[in-house]
Amino acid sequence: MSAEIESVTETIDADIVIVGGGVAGSAMAAALRNSDYKIVVIDKRTAPLDSARGDNFTPANAEIFSQWGILDEFIKRGATKRVGAEFRTSAGEVLLTSSYSEIDIPEPYFLVYHHDLMAETFQEIASVNPNYQLLQPYSVKGFEIEAGSIKSITATSNDGKNIKVRAPLVIASDGSTSNIRAALGFPTFEHPYQHNLVSIFAPYPKELTPQNYFYRYSDPSGHVIIQHRNKGTAKVILAVGEEGMPWWKSATPEQRAEFLARRAPILEGIETEMAGFYPARMIHALQYVSGNTVLIGDAAHTIHPARGQGLNMGISALPNLLAKLPTVAELKDPNKVREALLAFEAIQKPLYERSIARNHVAAMDMEAAAGENHEFVIKRQDEALRKVAATPAIRRRYLHESTGYPLPSSPVTNAQYLV
Template sequence: MVLLLYRCARHIRRSSTWLLKGRPLSQYIRQFSSSDTQEQSDNHYDIVISGGGMVGFAMACSLGQSSRLSDRKILLLEGAPKKDWHLPEEFGNRVCALNRNTQDLFTKLGVWDAMTSMRVQPIRRMQVWEACSEAMICFEENPEEGCLAHIVENDVILEAIKSKIPDQVKVEYSSKVEGYSLPTNTSAMVEINLEGGRTVSADLLIGADGAKSLVRQAMGTQYLSWDYDQMGIVATLQLSEDTENTVAWQRFLPTGPVALLPLSHDRSSLVWSTTKEQAKSLLRLSEEDFTDALNRALWDESASDPVVQKIHERWMNLLNTVAPGQGSDYRQLPPGIGGIVSNSRGAFPLGLGHAVHYVRPRVVLIGDAAHRVHPLAGQGVNLGFGDVSCLLTTLENSVLNGSDIGDERELYRYESQRQKHNIATMASIDGLYRLYATKALPFVLARSLGLSTVNAIPFVKNFFMRHAEG
């Protein structure tokens, strides 16, 4: 009998929590006991996303389309003004390589079809090689799984996401945040102080406000970061001749990697990571001289080390003896660059950053607010979209279980899952950067032999691909 009464009481408690939409009863008592109930209600939201951009808008879109969160008030605060946008004739110089998991997320949201109706270019092959030896690694698309990735302009991604945000999500443009008042536990709400004196409150604040996140600073969480003393140069390239152009190319130079990402039959996007000093020199060059410098970076063999070349050749012969036919990917020649699109050159500093914690009561970080990586692997924005998918699942499960949507115990599930993937990815990218940043002969030899060995072992190569998609 005691056990039966206990089970009944537990069922009633969980049912009442569900009726309160996962909020504690004390919150409702506070809300309805005030004489300013209507004003408080108008300025209170279940979820506030601070920061737009691709990841912030993707979070708003995901939450707004969730059937389990359909009764929640959601606000997105975007600091930039609202602008009319039309697909330009020329490609933008900022692009992303979207992996399969990101494609799955966007397909679920209806965003993928919106993007493909504008501009999307598949990557069917990736070829990575280095300037100091003949070592290379290639990845080919699997006919059963589809393309390795897709190259899409940032503006196209953003506009496609915006077009699928449901009406229940309120988006406030030109919203400047002056500060945050964060609770120490779930008994109080988050308060966001906006420019002009307005204050809004929330059950949950999602920080999507970039690498210099004010939300992260308000949380007081430790942020580990360092500067790579490098700049990333971007530009839109005109190829020398029309091609199918579905190959992504990346060559590791002593000063950093240079990558060509396909956009169309005669356009590619450049991401050239190099020292700050060289970046400044390259940006000062005329478009013709810059084009010549880029072609040299792709084709010049002066950095090749004869000792490494000889040892590498012997190693490849050994691999072919032990595993005949493995690692024998054909080497394609990169396309010639005919020129760059006028005024498409730009540059940005490179660095790494990671928040020790993504979560505190009623606050959670996503995207660059939580982590920042070197672009050499093209994983930065995919990590952010992975955060979106994971946090959505966490919040939906929280509501289903009758938990408070801002309960840090539930949010820690998100933090634990994402940090396992993000930290491993960031460590790999940082290690790869440092490995290729040195000219020391032992390291050059080790990375050359290692790269060719991985290329010769299919299951190892597939492991790296699967992790990149996570």
């Protein structure tokens, strides 16, 4: 198959081309900053990423950053630490309160960093590599494909300049609607969720303490999540329930505050700004590799934001990919490239099948809490949280899962706790 575009003005030969400089692709470039590879990242964006998306790195990823020697880069640019989580009812009961330092992990905190800053920070870190080149804004539209491998990519600038990029290894991190996934015909498993998510920005409620925690409030009418952001702000997230999307689109700031305060009284009178509406969909590629091309990030696995793990999965796969990358000399042999990528897939896919299945359970639970039987479902979920709080084995499993660490061997099943 060939979809090459006419009038190429320049050809770049690289070792690795990364298509998509969002969080996953840019993190990969940053991780490779001290390597010998000649790396080209192509991204079509003309603006920063959407700030309302994931704004934290898990403790497991903070540990990875520490190993890569880049953790301080985030701290010095203003990242803060979220050290625990608390689940409350609208009536004032604390169902579960937990601190990540309860388990033995080296960086027991989520690193809070706004989404619109993430990719650019990784790119800045990557740019210490003299062999790194960023083509932005350049959109990938044309591919030369041969036997399931991408032989060349044509990137087009806004003013119509076409650059051909050739590399023996292609990393596709072009997001949930990945062009590369479609062009190479990767099969996917998909599940659309019914309830859209609403994301709202607000000043951080001063009385909500401790300040550096994640909060979820439950009320018989539904849930509200409150996450502190940097610079005295907060993000409020909820699944749209029986009030419907039109209500959210037309509600005044006062109506929004009243709605939110019914579920989380701490939000009474809060000034809010709508950040976005998000249809949720699971898309999992049935394979991550075709010839010389590997999918990473949302291109490989887009998940429901129920557990706040999407961007973090895009990063936590990278150490396994880095460990399998062929050397510069080995890149000359297409068989070595394919074998290396398949070795990565063999490790990563089973791990993520498990995480994605777990995430789907949490997503369906969030759907149920926004659905017709919300009162019954929320009562059951509250009960499950009391059990997490009171049962050490379940509590430990919950803490490991939510911080992004592989599950410790445990007899506890998903059915025993659904949070």
